[in-house]
Amino acid sequence: MLSFIARRLAVAIPTLLILVVLSFVLMYAAPGGPFNSERPLPPAVLANIEAKYGLDQPFWKQIANYVVGVVTQFDFGPSFQYKDRSVNDIIAQGFPVTLTYGAWSFVVAAVVGISLGAAAAIKQNSWLDYMAVGFTIGAQVLPNFVMAPILVLIFTLWLGWLPGGGWNGGQWENLILPVIALSTSYMASIARITRSSMLEVLNTNFIRTAQAKGLSPSRVIFRHALKPAMLPVLSYLGPTFVFMITGSVVIDIFFSTGGIGRFFVDSAFNRDYSVIMGITILVGSMTILFNLLVDVLYAWIDPKIRY
Amino acid sequence: MLPHAKDVESVGEAMQLAEVQGRSLWADARTRFFRNKAAVFGLILLVCVAIFAIFGGFFTQYERDVVDFSLMGANAYKGVPSFETGHYFGTDASGRDLYARIVQGTAISIMVGVVGATVAVIVGTLYGATAGYFGGRVDGIMMRTVDVLMSIPFMFVLILMLVIFGRSMFMLFLGIGLISWLDMARIARGQTLTIKNKEFVEVAHAIGVHPLKIILRHIVPNLLGIVAVYATLLVPQLIIFESFISFLGLGVQEPNTSLGALLSEGASNMFNGTIWQLQFPLIAFVFTIFAFFFVGDGLRDALDPKDR
Numbered sequence: 001m002l003s004f005i006a007r008r009l010a011v012a013i014p015t016l017l018i019l020v021v022l023s024f025v026l027m028y029a030a031p032g033g034p035f036n037s038e039r040p041l042p043p044a045v046l047a048n049i050e051a052k053y054g055l056d057q058p059f060w061k062q063i064a065n066y067v068v069g070v071v072t073q074f075d076f077g078p079s080f081q082y083k084d085r086s087v088n089d090i091i092a093q094g095f096p097v098t099l100t101y102g103a104w105s106f107v108v109a110a111v112v113g114i115s116l117g118a119a120a121a122i123k124q125n126s127w128l129d130y131m132a133v134g135f136t137i138g139a140q141v142l143p144n145f146v147m148a149p150i151l152v153l154i155f156t157l158w159l160g161w162l163p164g165g166g167w168n169g170g171q172w173e174n175l176i177l178p179v180i181a182l183s184t185s186y187m188a189s190i191a192r193i194t195r196s197s198m199l200e201v202l203n204t205n206f207i208r209t210a211q212a213k214g215l216s217p218s219r220v221i222f223r224h225a226l227k228p229a230m231l232p233v234l235s236y237l238g239p240t241f242v243f244m245i246t247g248s249v250v251i252d253i254f255f256s257t258g259g260i261g262r263f264f265v266d267s268a269f270n271r272d273y274s275v276i277m278g279i280t281i282l283v284g285s286m287t288i289l290f291n292l293l294v295d296v297l298y299a300w301i302d303p304k305i306r307y
Numbered sequence: 308m309l310p311h312a313k314d315v316e317s318v319g320e321a322m323q324l325a326e327v328q329g330r331s332l333w334a335d336a337r338t339r340f341f342r343n344k345a346a347v348f349g350l351i352l353l354v355c356v357a358i359f360a361i362f363g364g365f366f367t368q369y370e371r372d373v374v375d376f377s378l379m380g381a382n383a384y385k386g387v388p389s390f391e392t393g394h395y396f397g398t399d400a401s402g403r404d405l406y407a408r409i410v411q412g413t414a415i416s417i418m419v420g421v422v423g424a425t426v427a428v429i430v431g432t433l434y435g436a437t438a439g440y441f442g443g444r445v446d447g448i449m450m451r452t453v454d455v456l457m458s459i460p461f462m463f464v465l466i467l468m469l470v471i472f473g474r475s476m477f478m479l480f481l482g483i484g485l486i487s488w489l490d491m492a493r494i495a496r497g498q499t500l501t502i503k504n505k506e507f508v509e510v511a512h513a514i515g516v517h518p519l520k521i522i523l524r525h526i527v528p529n530l531l532g533i534v535a536v537y538a539t540l541l542v543p544q545l546i547i548f549e550s551f552i553s554f555l556g557l558g559v560q561e562p563n564t565s566l567g568a569l570l571s572e573g574a575s576n577m578f579n580g581t582i583w584q585l586q587f588p589l590i591a592f593v594f595t596i597f598a599f600f601f602v603g604d605g606l607r608d609a610l611d612p613k614d615r
Contacts, residue, residue: 015455023464026471141596143547145554145567149574149585157577246462249555254574264463265555268470276470280463288458 008295012288019284020070024063027273053078076278081270087278090263097167098259101178101251102244109183109190109240114233117194121202122221132191139188144247147181148254165256178251186240193236198229231302238294242287339609346605353598360414368393369404371411372562388583397583400576405584408564409591415559416566416595419483419549420542426484428538431491432530436522439499450496453489461486469557479558483545494537495530502529532610539603543596566592
């Protein structure tokens with residue numbers, strides 16, 4: 001097991017380095033520096049500013065400094081647009097918000113999706129099953145940027161039950177709509193995967209044996225069927241978590257929740273490269289970490305996997 | 308005992324008859340596809356959406372990028388959808404005809420999806436088939452590369468690229484092309500691994516056919532079924548992806564538009580009482596995505612032997 005994790009890490013760490021180098025090269029290749037404003041600065045001032053941000057050094061030295069800063073101190077450098085803030089300050093401000101509603105959406109999508117899918121498979125061809133299948137088909141066309149306006153239209157504009165935006169320190173009224181908007185389409189995918197893998201497992205011989213020896217239906221499902229049926233779901237959960245973080249871009253714009261997505265898009269329009277890079281690398285490392293976690297869990301649950 | 312000439316004839320006739328009734332894999336798949344109601348519904352819907360996107364522009368007197376200044380700022384009560392004014396779907400906040408804009412938005416969204424899927428089919432199939440056919444170390448390196456690329460959050464990298472190299476259709480296509488082939492490569496490789504052990508590939512190898520020719524002539528044609536299925540299912544995913552980018556204002560730029568950009572506009576004007584600005588793009592979006600999903604699911608049921 002340890003060697004399996006070590007081998008996975010041996011792939012994960014170079015991946016992360018590639019991501020850091022790739023985004024740095026992209027930034028370096030960008031036409032025009034971050035300080036090319038409409039009114040050209042005097043050359044002496046420009047040289048001073050560039051020296052402050054280390055932009056006057058040769059390419060290899062810049063990239064080495066950046067990589068060393070990121071790897072050893074998690075230091076993403078200063079923001080190019082907000083003079084008095086570093087990228088770390090911006091991430092420290094926005095990331096807890098993103099993580100709060102992202103984690104909630106993840107939990108809601110996983111718990112509701114798995115229960116719905118499993119229930120639909122157990123009661124195949126019942127009204128519950130048809131409802132679940134209908135939901136999974138319908139929700140395919142409801143990605144977060146479609147869900148968000150529809151929810152606000154219904155619950156804010158027509159019914160007036162919930163606020164259409166704002167964060168308010170994470171009050172539940174402000175949390176509900178973002179969480180539903182973010183989780184719906186993934187909930188549907190999780191339900192669909194759970195249903196089909198559960199159906200497959202319920203038709204296997206070992207389940208028939210368990211039933212034949214007189215175990216109660218709930219024991220058959222919870223002790224025997226659920227664990228193998230979870231495997232395909234598990235491998236979908238890794239990417240889902242990443243989509244939650246990516247979706248924060250839409251949620252932050254639409255609901256003004258103030259997470260990292262807002263800063264990401266703002267910096268995209270302001271050409272604030274260091275912030276974009278910092279957030280890209282942060283999300284990238286979380287992606288890689290999460291995929292690693294899912295792989296390890298997978299190997300732990302599935303006895304067929306040799307490591 | 309010699310067989311009678313008459314018997315031989317009848318056997319010949321029977322064989323001819325059998326030949327006529329013989330069904331190829333594709334004919335079989337076609338029958339299965341057309342027996343599937345959801346798939347046929349999806350196909351009809353898809354044809355309707357395509358006709359709308361291609362010929363929809365002929366049914367209106369308005370241009371998509373002409374601003375009607377008499378409606379600007381007053382579209383909440385003057386730009387209401389109606390057949391009398393000819394603005395079937397109403398107008399947007401700048402007084403442009405929404406019907407004409409949705410026609411163009413649908414066309415661009417479908418184009419992005421189809422071009423992305425085509426890139427995926429060409430690059431992904433060749434890449435996957437090559438990796439699978441050669442196997443061993445080549446396979447290891449090639450697929451490890453795909454693994455590494457897959458664990459990069461491409462949404463963010465694409466936005467980074469759009470910011471750095473400027474927002475343009477070309478960058479959008481390039482970015483979507485860069486990501487779309489990864490899944491296809493995995494699928495093609497998996498399929499190739501089973502095909503390459505079949506006798507006809509062995510024979511081709513034994514008589515000294517060049518590996519490249521084996522891949523192109525013998526392996527790729529046998530991949531086409533599964534590739535077609537996943538390409539059809541990839542199109543709606545790419546449309547959603549593009550809409551996501553355009554929703555943020557980073558994708559297709561004015562005066563051009565796509566469904567994502569129209570949805571974003573509709574959503575931001577929601578509180579001004581112009582609900583049709585959200586409603587009609589939403590309907591177009593839902594129909595387009597549904598059509599592709601249903602056709603793709605139908606194709607999968609018809610062609611993919613695994614799920615039968």
